[in-house]
Amino acid sequence: MVVIMDERATETQIEQVVKRLVEMGMDVHRSTGITRTVLGVVGQHRPDPGLIEVLDGVHEVVRISEPYKLASRTFKPEDTVVAIGDVRIGGDEVIVMAGPCSAENETQVRTTAAAVRRAGAKVFRGGAFKPRSSPYSFQGLGEEGLKLMRDACNTENLKLVTEVMDVSQIELIGRYADMFQVGARNMQNFTLLRELGHVRKPVLLKRGISATIEEWLLSAEYVLSGGNTDVVLCERGIRTFETATRNTLDIAAIPIVKKLSHLPVVVDPSHAIGRRDKVAPVARAAIAAGADGLLIEVHCDPDHALSDGAQSMFPGQFDRLMAELRIIAPAIGRSICLEPVARRGWGA
Numbered sequence: 001m002v003v004i005m006d007e008r009a010t011e012t013q014i015e016q017v018v019k020r021l022v023e024m025g026m027d028v029h030r031s032t033g034i035t036r037t038v039l040g041v042v043g044q045h046r047p048d049p050g051l052i053e054v055l056d057g058v059h060e061v062v063r064i065s066e067p068y069k070l071a072s073r074t075f076k077p078e079d080t081v082v083a084i085g086d087v088r089i090g091g092d093e094v095i096v097m098a099g100p101c102s103a104e105n106e107t108q109v110r111t112t113a114a115a116v117r118r119a120g121a122k123v124f125r126g127g128a129f130k131p132r133s134s135p136y137s138f139q140g141l142g143e144e145g146l147k148l149m150r151d152a153c154n155t156e157n158l159k160l161v162t163e164v165m166d167v168s169q170i171e172l173i174g175r176y177a178d179m180f181q182v183g184a185r186n187m188q189n190f191t192l193l194r195e196l197g198h199v200r201k202p203v204l205l206k207r208g209i210s211a212t213i214e215e216w217l218l219s220a221e222y223v224l225s226g227g228n229t230d231v232v233l234c235e236r237g238i239r240t241f242e243t244a245t246r247n248t249l250d251i252a253a254i255p256i257v258k259k260l261s262h263l264p265v266v267v268d269p270s271h272a273i274g275r276r277d278k279v280a281p282v283a284r285a286a287i288a289a290g291a292d293g294l295l296i297e298v299h300c301d302p303d304h305a306l307s308d309g310a311q312s313m314f315p316g317q318f319d320r321l322m323a324e325l326r327i328i329a330p331a332i333g334r335s336i337c338l339e340p341v342a343r344r345g346w347g348a
Contacts, residue, residue: 001074003052004037006059013057014039021047022054035092040075042225063077064261068217070224081153082202083179084159087122089202089232089265094329094336095293096160097123097266098318100140100300101308102130103145111300113152115315118275119322120337123179124149124158125295129165130307131185138306146176153178161204163296167195174201184208184236185272197226199341204295206234206268213253215260226308232264233257234295235286237272246274246311249282254289266293270311276302279313280321286329287336296321 005014014030014037021028021039024047027303029040041047047289049061066072081090089095098116103126104110105174113124128145130138132243146162153160161179164170165186173180179202186192187208196203203223207216220231235245235254249272257265269279283294299305299312313321322337329336 001047002062002064002069003041003058004060004062006038006057007035008058009037009057013055017052017058017346019054019284023051026034029070029075029224029227031227033076033078038075040070042069045078052119062209064250064341066217068221068261069212070229071217071220071261073260073262073264078116078262080231080262080264081346082230082232082264084123084202088158089266090120090292092332092335094287094325095123095292096121096322096325096336097125097293097297098129098148098296101126101297101312102127102140102306102307103148104141104306106148109145109148109299110155112298112315113149113156113158116298116318117156117158119315119319120326121322122337123161124153124156125161125181125297127163127307129169131161131163131183142241143172145174150176164192166198167192170195170199171254174199179204180234181234182206187211187216190219193219194226197223197228197298197337200230202230203228204232204234204266206236207238207250207253209237209239209247211238212308213260215256217257220261220263232266232293233261234268235272235291236268237296245278247272249273251285251288251289254291258290263333264292264305265290266295266341267291269346270295270297270308270313274311276311276313276317279311280317280324283321284324284328287325287334288332290332294325 001194026043098121130140159178163181181204184206240248269282297312302312
């Protein structure tokens with residue numbers, strides 16, 4: 001349930017309500033908006049709403065019908081903005097995260113980081129631990145890859161998001177990354193999600209390849225219920241009967257999720273389409289549909305990439321896409337890459 005406090009409720013009254021709910025055996029999650037404080041109440045018990053409504057400072061008690069409580073707009077009507085330092089995901093600015101599928105060597109990481117930064121990306125994406133379908137495929141450089149990406153991000157003033165595959169990796173990755181990424185294969189790794197709920201770094205949660213929107217939001221609920229409120233959802237395509245593309249991008253999921261949930265939504269067109277020549281139109285459509293950001297694979301030499309080269313854009317293609325997005329974003333009341341960009345020119 002949600003306990004909506006009166007606009008004039010004092011801090012003491014709010015604390016007394018929280019204390020009473022905890023005494024009832026409930027977990028309480030507080031959300032303070034512009035005019036009101038809302039308390040999200042979850043737990044195994046079902047307390048009588050009447051006992052709560054009579055407490056001083058309480059305006060209304062509302063039952064939440066959705067199975068996901070803290071991710072719902074009933075709990076938090078206003079949009080959540082997830083801050084990674086000075087980068088804000090979910091606000092007026094569209095945030096672009098770009099980089100290679102995986103870190104391969106120092107030259108590749110530094111060259112690509114410099115390229116995406118010049119084009120206007122704010123976050124560098126790259127893998128150090130890679131979950132691959134085949135055990136014989138490149139699995140990533142591990143901590144060496146994390147060090148290479150951290151050094152490049154420090155040089156280029158970029159934030160770093162990278163994938164965490166297991167609970168045992170959280171502490172190590174947390175020393176280098178600014179944001180944890182949970183891949184599609186781990187969307188329902190509930191042990192991992194619970195542990196990420198206890199960290200105080202943002203989590204990028206990708207949609208599972210066969211997950212419904214409700215299942216996706218319930219996975220986010222695992223992180224939120226642990227106390228970590230900085231969750232960003234990532235639509236990356238789902239598995240359907242279609243074989244012309246790597247996955248099928250559910251473009252309709254963007255407005256649907258944004259109506260159901262207050263969490264930011266970004267889109268990964270690279271994994272959705274699987275071909276670099278089709279990434280740009282899908283990315284443009286995602287921004288037009290209301291996505292708060294993009295997660296794009298860019299490689300300085302994609303034809304020789306150790307993983308996902310076919311869907312990785314050349315720096316020149318990424319330059320052009322960013323220029324196009326700077327035309328689209330203002331048309332829907334958004335901005336993208338606010339500072340001046342030194343673009344190298346449009347390439348193939």
